[in-house]
Each structure stands twice: as structure tokens, then as C-alpha cells.
Amino acid sequence: MDGQFGWGTLEDGWRKGPWTPQEDKLLIEHVNLHGEGRWNSVSKLTGLRRSGKSCRLRWVNYLRPDLKRGKITPQEESIILDLHARWGNRWSTIARSLPGRTDNEIKNYWRTHFKKGKTSKNAERARARFLKQQQEQQQQQQQQPPLQVLQLQVDQEQQQQYNNIYQQNQVVQPIGEQAYIDEMIMAYMNPNPISSSMTSMSEGSSEDGAWGSLWNLDDVQHNAVQDQVLYFY
DNA sequence: AACGAACGCAACCGCATGCGA
DNA sequence: ATCGCATGCGGTTGCGTTCGT
Numbered sequence: 438m439d440g441q442f443g444w445g446t447l448e449d450g451w452r453k454g455p456w457t458p459q460e461d462k463l464l465i466e467h468v469n470l471h472g473e474g475r476w477n478s479v480s481k482l483t484g485l486r487r488s489g490k491s492c493r494l495r496w497v498n499y500l501r502p503d504l505k506r507g508k509i510t511p512q513e514e515s516i517i518l519d520l521h522a523r524w525g526n527r528w529s530t531i532a533r534s535l536p537g538r539t540d541n542e543i544k545n546y547w548r549t550h551f552k553k554g555k556t557s558k559n560a561e562r563a564r565a566r567f568l569k570q571q572q573e574q575q576q577q578q579q580q581q582p583p584l585q586v587l588q589l590q591v592d593q594e595q596q597q598q599y600n601n602i603y604q605q606n607q608v609v610q611p612i613g614e615q616a617y618i619d620e621m622i623m624a625y626m627n628p629n630p631i632s633s634s635m636t637s638m639s640e641g642s643s644e645d646g647a648w649g650s651l652w653n654l655d656d657v658q659h660n661a662v663q664d665q666v667l668y669f670y
Numbered sequence: 671a672a673c674g675a676a677c678g679c680a681a682c683c684g685c686a687t688g689c690g691a
Numbered sequence: 692a693t694c695g696c697a698t699g700c701g702g703t704t705g706c707g708t709t710c711g712t
Contacts, residue, residue, distance in 0.1 A: 454705095455706095474697085474698085475697085476697075476698075477696080477697065477698095489697075489698085490697095490698085490699095493697095493698070493699085497699095526701065526702085527700090527701090528700075528701065529699075529700060529701085540699095540700075540701080541701095544701075544702085548702095548703095
């Protein structure tokens with residue numbers, strides 16, 4: 438990328454590379470004082486040797502107080518899959534439906550987990566991780582009943598059905614195996630018959646407003662009351 | 671324990687779009 | 692109408708971390 442200059446160096450007077458805590462502090466103070474926007478004036482007002490673009494990106498992707506930290510949950514993953522099937526690589530649009538998540542984060546997540554050719558390996562890893570975690574849990578709680586889901590005997594027919602739906606709707610990438618496995622896991626955790634990656638959305642909902650209120654991502658049980666309506670386009 | 675491969679994520683770039691002068 | 696600046700977006704890259712052998 439920036440090979441000639443390297444990270445944390447100056448180019449055209451602008452610093453590049455990883456942000457330091459001091460720089461973050463300056464930027465946060467600036468935004469608290471002046472609000473978001475006018476990014477090009479940040480360097481003049483704060484003394485930060487960062488371009489406006491760089492400041493905006495740092496704020497939007499990392500410093501914003503409303504950002505949600507931590508791993509993408511299976512619910513969020515399902516939403517990402519659904520919305521990607523609907524809108525393609527419109528990451529910012531997808532991100533608006535996932536409060537606290539950034540387009541960059543979602544984009545990275547998608548590329549890592551669902552980019553063509555990566556799903557099988559990820560699915561295997563996810564399965565291995567899950568099995569390992571469950572084994573540890575079982576050791577801790579020896580009275581735990583046997584978990585059928587540990588076998589992850591994937592219902593091939595159902596998965597094929599999902600993939601057919603995606604293909605019929607001219608979606609290049611069928612549903613990821615990892616998502617499917619996560620779905621199996623979620624199905625086990627929540628016995629109510631809900632298909633999280635085929636989650637519903639009432640017809641005619643606006644692209645931004647409805648999802649924000651529909652999904653309370655901290656409340657897994659909430660999923661169970663959603664109608665099961667497919668909405669592929 | 672060591673090492674290479676794969677992963678995850680922050681940050682950059684170029685281009686598109688919006689908006690005011 | 693158009694020009695220039697600011698901002699937003701999607702794609703890409705570099706590097707630290709984790710995982711598997």
C-alpha cells in the first residue's frame with residue numbers, strides 16, 4: 438500500500454498509519470467541542486497532522502461512542518447475509534441496519550467469512566471451535582444432557598433448499614456454511630422454530646427505519662417472535 | 671517449541687456524490 | 692452552468708494475532 442513510506446510516517450505533511458492514544462484524544466476532544474464534520478479543519482484546530490479523511494475514518498470506524506464492540510453475533514451475521522443477498526456490497530446501507538456496527542467492520546467480516554472459496558474452511562473451523570467449547574463446557578457441567586447439535590448433522594436437504602433460493606434470486610454466493618452451522622447452534626439454543634438467516638421483514642418497510650427498531654440484538658429471544666416470511670428480491 | 675498459513679482488523683486509496691460559491 | 696471543496700463509499704493492503712502442523 439504505502440510501502441515506500443511505511444506506517445506512522447509523514448507523506449505530504451500528513452501522518453499515516455496507526456493512530457496513537459494522544460491523537461485519538463485530540464480527535465475526541467475536537468469532536469466533543471465542534472461536532473462531526475468539517476474534518477479538514479481538524480488539523481488546523483487541533484494540531485493533528487492527519488488528513489480530514491483520516492480523521493473522519495478514525496472517528497467513524499473506531500472512536501464513535503455508539504460503536505458496538507466485540508464479535509459479530511450469529512444474529513448479526515444472519516442479518517448481514519440477508520441484507521447482502523438483497524443489496525450486494527452496499528456496506529453502508531447494510532451497516533445502517535446494524536446499530537453500532539460500521540460499514541468497514543461488516544465489509545471486513547463478509548470478506549473474511551463469506552468470500553467465495555472461504556466458506557468451507559471457515560465452517561470447519563467454526564465447527565471445531567464450537568465442539569471444543571462445548572467439550573469444555575461439558576467437563577464443567579457434567580450433568581449436562583447430550584447435545585445433538587454437537588454432531589452438527591447438517592440437514593443437507595434444507596441447506597440445499599436455502600442455496601436454491603439464493604440461486605433462483607441470482608445471488609452468486611449461497612448461504613455460508615458457517616452461518617448455517619451458527620443457525621443450527623442457535624436453533625438448539627432457542628428451540629422455537631425460527632430460521633434466523635431467513636428472518637422476516639414486513640413488506641414495504643423502509644430500508645433504514647424498520648430494521649433498526651425491529652432488531653434488538655441484545656435480546657436473542659426477540660427473534661423468536663418474528664414471522665417467517667422470505668423476502669428475496 | 672517453532673514455524674508457516676490463515677485470519678481479523680485498522681487504515682489507506684481512488685472515485686463518486688453533494689453542495690455552496 | 693460549472694467549478695472546487697468536503698464528505699461518503701467500496702475496494703484494497705499491511706501487519707499483528709491466532710491457529711494448525
